Amino acid sequence: MAAHSQFALLTQRRFLPYFIVQALGAFNDNVYRQAIIGLLFFLGVSAEERSTYAVIAPAIFIVPYFLFSAIAGQVAEKLEKQRLIVVTTTMEIVIMSLAAVGFLLQSMPLLLVALFCTGLQSTLFGPVKYSVLPAILKPEELTGGNGLVEMGTSISILGGMITGGLIFQVAGAHGPEAAAAAIVALAIAGNLVARMIPRVDAGAPDLKIGWNPLPESLAVLRMARAQPAVRNAILGVSWFWFFGTIITSQLPGYAELHLGGASGSASLYICALALFSIGTGTGSLLCEKLSARTVEIGLVPLGAAGMSAFLLDLYFARPGAAPVTGLDVAGFLAQPGSLRIVVDLLGIGVFTGFFVVPLFALIQSRTPSSQMSRVFAALNIQNSGFIVLAALVGLGAGMLGWSSPTLFLALAIANVLVAAWIFALVPEFLMRFLSWVLVRVLYRLRVRGVEAHVPDEGAAVIVCNHVSYMDALVLAASIPRPVRFVMYYRIFDIPVMSWIFRTARAIPIAGAREDPARMQRAFDAIDAALAEGELVCIFPEGALTKDGGIATFKSGVERILARTAAAGRPVPVVPMALRGLWASMWSRRDSRLGRMRVPRRLRARVEVVAGAPLHGAVSAEALEARVRELRGDAA
Template structure:
């Protein structure tokens, strides 16, 4: 995938204005919330009043997500999305103007009213924030685009907290004026940039909005549960928010008690939060590279277990109080074991990025465009519930006398249990992880022509030469969309690989003489998948090559195309070729003839062998292309590189 970079999206109008708007929104929200805390200290209110605010403010901000997410999802489905983003950023200007008055008057009730309105504005923006991405990005750009959004959000939240927290410290008596000016200017800037976002059509312009929040909330939650993979991806994202809320809620006490931070100073806390945020942003950006520009949900198990591993190590790195107190950043870094803690906090964030970005991309790729905003509304409702639950868990742990490291230990173990439960419910996550691990360990892939010639949506038949037992996994790793592979039933039944193939919904097939009933079931399954607009990949040679050369294509591909054409739905055929797989340990090179038996694997010449997947323009028309024409095109694609 050399030559491609997700950062190129930041130079394109279809993405850059949207990216800036969402980053500015996250930044401004956190500037505002931290500036309120700064005002409390500026006014010299009592510790009890500050504690009351610490309880009230998050509840006030999150309440609109429960109350209005379902309505926001419907509105986001009905309206043209760029127009809705302009409306929400215009609302932000009005809300921040109200908040500015609150700062100037130093009126806390007014600021809390504006905080509620900010939550309501964020609720309206939430469904459109992620549902717009599939409309402006190609399928192979979804992972990279989501990675940029998550990186931008993480860094904006951190930057907003730091900037908002410093306003009253640096501006002194002018703090209220500076805070009021900053939040209004940020809102105006976001609105101006929003007007540069290109038009994005509504998902369901004819939708009738139901303004009764309770039944509609139940309706969108049911809608989000229709597909098991989407349902559990939503559960995974909500768990990510639970995990992050519990972790970050403990960082202030952890920084002071376990890292030795100076009492009353937030310096080490901010540094710990910065390490987690930077790690999350870095992990989010790495997802595109690791996934080879596909929606690679195999990264989700990797992220889950990595989060737990680094969180466990964080517990063992400093299970008790710091040996020295009153430290600043330099003093902490000079202490033994500090590097380990820094690496752990970064590692938790990196693997959190691996965990959450593919989940967002999966929801976007598997949800119908006419329902996507409502699916994300359901996600926001569930996220809110998990955030509240996380706050209650952290409070209960505090009441029980648990230390921060003890809660980290419990969270790490709970994360393993929840992840294992999700992967047991949807084995596709673990299957993709195993296949991703196999492919990335054994090969270095080069993809050529796949993005251009495999259609972004709709039915298509892929035909490819058949070189090794790994062919299906290689192709699945290089094609952005889910593919159902048709494979010889004996390959389908290989131990270990059988579970991967079955979970991936591969279609086993046999020859007419071997098992005519199985062959007929395979043709029925192929036709049904194409009728539903899916991708099907077949290997028309009918068996692995024994000499590295392409064998004549059999007539089964013609039967598939003829059946679809007879039903009035002709299917385009995308020729593809595998290059460099003949020397693989999974091919039949060097095998002695064994009648009716599969050959044994051999040790590879070297790991990380270079392989290439090449695709050509789809062939279509009436009558459909013949097997001979498709064979000639695949031969041309493969060239001399077996």
């Protein structure tokens, strides 16, 4: 696993042109918006008029997301995606040419019309931006690819804001001409690079587009709610935008009033924004390493916890006014306690990356390709609503006299409550987090063949040797999809643990002599799970190994396959092998007393190996032989 790097994608044509196009788009949007602010200062507009623009401009930009996202999602579903990206970047050239005329004429009405058109162009590009990734990336590359995109977006937004803000300062009297030239040149560059993106087939070429915005918006929102995990991942992404909007909108005032930034200077604000953006980019890039190249939604609770922890510490680091004012960046860094604030801003960003990247990857991995663009259109509609809500919350907090640190404190508490609510609705997030933490604390896990052989969607039976009490946890941490584990009912019924097993939707089973009725219910539950397209894992040995070897596989797996075949829906069987767990404290290698000792090796190496799926009427003997082959000589 360590031999792979997400940065290798930046050397490949299937990803690099797309990455550059989306980064240039984000960069140009922010250059344009900041250049408009620069023009207002250039024209000597009063502070009241600038404040009016600060309210009107974001509303003008975001209105198209509400009106046209559903239509944009359908268009992105129907058309070949590379062609659509070229169309949208061509639109950007036209729109930025109109904006350039606005700069040259110094016409705010014309610039606001172009700003609305920019929002429209972004609305059309939005569903393509994320729906194209599953088509050009392998399943094991989704997390790394999304991490690169989030990193690129964060840095591009920051760079665009800085560049747009500097245009009028650097160009002086020629500021309008410089702004006009910059935005048109960036748009042309994006269009030229878009033509280098390889062809990406349409998700639903036969889709009939509905042009009425309201019913189509409701339709895509209903589509996005079909799967609970996807629905709540979308809710999580929208909360990320709410969280980020409040943070970034408060930073200008926070930098001046609480960090001591010089009045009229944006240097300290830009520094604070840079720390948050760099942190988000860093966290996004770290997701692939931490997830071992799977869609690891266990990082989401970790991200939520870190966001609240660092935001809470930011409140306590400077709850009141700055003790010294009129500072530049160097002056602030020289003040006592400044390092703590720097670490907090970076930490908030890092854990924000942990929070959002797996959510994007989850949406992409669990959504059918024929619905992908429309689901992301629904995401954009919901995101827009949360951004507007965040702006209203910021205004309301100001009217109540809340300081930025007080709002940060409230946001940290709200983040805990929202995260807890999401995890309660879909316990899979929390269960993945627990398995991710436990397995990576106890073991150094290596996974081979899972991304290649476990299907990304649809039903399958997973069979594996049974070595220790940790087997299900290790497998759950290795397989990116949810797995329904079949387990012995006496273990399933252990008090307290039973709640965990029920939350994980394990299937309890008993022997035919112990409880025939329960055994029958187990087979019925397995059949129903496979009919729903889920993964079911069984340990055909029926018990933990007592000598480190593999016991004879029982015939239960044949009965499962016979039922699915008789129903006309045969499923593949994926053989898997666990290696290295026999030496752990959780196996039967030692007596009960021996198992209570500390492990022989701290973070022992454990390996999960998956083989190619077997189809048809597969015998228990054939599966046993295949698992033995995968395990080799390692127990």
